[in-house]
Amino acid sequence: MMKKPAMQKSKQWNIKGAVHLAGIFHFLHSCGSGCLVPFLTLYFRHLGLTATMTGIIMASKHLLALVWRPISSVLARQYDKRRTVIVGSLLSSALVVLLLLLFPSAGIKAESGRCNTSQPSADPTDGSDFTTLESINIPSQSNANVYSVNHKTIITEQPDELSSTYTPTLVNSSSNWSIRAIRSLRNLEEQQEEAPHTEFLGSLKVMDAQQQMFFLVLFVIVLWEFMAAPLEWTADDGLYEYLDFVDATGRHKGVKVWKQLGAAVGTGMVGILVTKLYCRTGTVTEFYSYTALMILTAPTAALFPLYLRKRERATSGGFKALQLVYGNSQALLCAITVVLTGMATSAVSDFLLWQMQDHNAMEIHMGISLALAYLSQAGFAPLAGRLARFLKYHGWLMVLAVISLSLQCLYYSFLWGPWAVVPAQMLAGFSTGALWWSVTSQCEDIATPGTEVTLIRLFEALSLELGAGLGSLMVGFVVQKFGLKILFQGISVILALWSIALAVLKWKIPRQRRINYSRLLAADTSEVSESESDQEKDWLETAMEDARQGNKWKMDKF
Known part of the structure; x- marks a missing residue:
């Protein structure tokens, strides 16, 4: 008599455990990103890069993510390599970013007075001496050059033809290291004159130290962003499809709060550590903290809940989302708003720490103030629903967000001390938090089945990548020419004018909603x-x- 086949036990889906594991993953990843990403532009200033150079580097980072992030997400889904992409992105980005620590400073060390430097190092190669050159330009037609080495004036008389017996004359400097620096400059010029111009990378040799530093940092940042960009969308897509398979997509929104909490912990923690350990480690604590947390996140990535599927042809969800936004006047107005606010937000994220540093703020002040901004955004979610019902329409929250961001930028232009930025940071919930709550509600109004997540991704790309890229590129030139105070005041005026226009247009344009x-x-x-x-x-x-x-x-x- 044949035995009946035993019934296969149905697979149990632990939804609660999957959401908790995804929350831990995003918390650790955001904590690591918060240790480094907000402080990058401050490190560029430490390397001696100008505001224009900093803006170009950050713009390249955002624009690369705009193109590469969706492409890598689609490829990882099509070839079912999501877990490999996530783990590989974590480990590779953690190692590549350490290349920035190999570059010496090419500018004045702004924080030289924070530690006791009354006893200079006897070894000229010791990194604690921070010997820098403000000018390395040696014009061939000039008879005298002026340099600044360690804040001391150096005047060199240059004959018509450089010879091996030529020695520079030093004024106001008795340091042997200064003499070696000038001699190395003269030898470098002789080598550049003898080298053929057709030599590979010959154009890089004739650049000064600051320009060489700019191109090296730009290369490392682009390589780092290429490694790090695929992670976030790939992880979110896998988690959303995992929850969608068991009809639990409503829990996907609960993961976002862990990102904000992780960023708050990361920025606050590294700000305190860098301030306490600065005289021993300098700014390397930010980089090593990022690397350690990225490696610590890798085990959770190996267990991250992902829905595995067979190879499928890439869908055209992005084009459908563009058509939905283009065909709805309110959504089109929302798209313009997120691009403008993205440009303004990039100015704040790129140069607010410069403004704080100019008012004697240290990393502890910067880290805690940034952490308060993230906590304010996380705390706005419980108030969003009630505030939207009070305003009768979620679109007015977008107007409120633009006004709040305008007031923040105006406040940033009048900072007077290290802790003066705290009141403005508490408004982040009513600016960034209210903006994205309104954007999410707008997506629900126009979304067709299966396009909700794609629409939110579209608005995120317009704000965080396209708007931020264009903003970083422009504000760098503005800071270089007019200064930080004029930058924040100009952004405040532009946002105030747009808030008035936005309110009028939202009142005039009829609201169209799809019934979900x-x-x-x-x-x-x-x-x-x-x-x-x-x-x-x-x-x-x-x-x-x-x-x-x-x-x-x-x-x-x-």
Whole structure:
């Protein structure tokens, strides 16, 4: 007698455990990113790069992510290599970023007074001496050159033809290291004159130290962003499809708060550590903290909940999202707003720490102030629903966000001390938090089934990558020519004018909504405001009345 085959035990999906594991992963990853990314531009200033150079580097980083992030996400999904991409991105980015520590400073060390430097190092090669050259330009037609070495004036008389017996004359400097620096400059010039111009990378040799530093840092940052960019979208796509398979996509939004909490812990922690250990380690603590946390996140990435699927042809969700935004006036207005706010936010993230440093702020002040901004954004979520119901329409939250960001930038231009930035940081919930809550609600208004996440990604790319890239490129030139105070005041005026125009346009343009029947059936009647129910009823009754009138017109015609 044949035995009946045993019934296979159905696979159990631990949704709660998967969401908790995803929260831990995003917390650790955001904590590591918070240790380094907000402080990058401050490190560029330490290397001696100008505001224009800093803006170009950050713009290249954002624009590369704009192109490479969606492409890498689609490829990882198509070839089912999401886990490999996530783990590889963590480890490779953790190692590549350490290349920046190999570059010596090419400018004045702004924090030289923080540690006791009354006893100079006897070894001229010791890194604690921080000997730098403000000018390395040696004009061939000049008879005298002026340099500044360790804040001391050096005047060299240059004959018409350099010879091996030529020795520079030093004024106000008795350091042997200064003499060696000038001799090395003269030898470098002789080698450049003898080298053929057709030699590979010959153009790089004729650049001064600051320009060489700029291109080296730009190369490392582009390489680092190429490694780090695929991680976030790839992980979010895998988690969303995992939850969608078991009809639990509503829990996907709960992971976002862990990103903000992780960034707050990372910025605050590294700010305290760098300040305490600065005289021993300098700024390397930020880099090593980032590397350690990225490596620590790798084991959680190996267990990260992902939905595995067979190879599929790439979908055209991005083009559908573009069509939905282009065909809706309110969504198009939202897209313009996120690009402008992205440009303004990039100015704040790139140069706010410069403004704080100019007012004697140290890393502890910077880290805690940035942590307060992230906590303010996380704390805005419980208030968003009530505030939207009070305003009767979530679109007015976007106007409130633009006004709040304008006030923040105006406040940044009048800083007077290390802790003066704290009140403005507390407004981050009403600027960044309110903006993205309104954007999410706008996506729900126009989304068709399966396009909600793609629409949110589109607005994120417009703000965090396209807007931030264009903003970084422009504000670098503004800071270089007009200064930080004029930059923040100019941004404040532009945002104030746009908030007025945005309010008028939102009042004039009619609101169009798609009825999401699944959301309406799942929602409790107490969660839907009376005004929204009336609007949906009016819209549905109007559509049915138009359909009846159309059918009646056809019957009369025939």
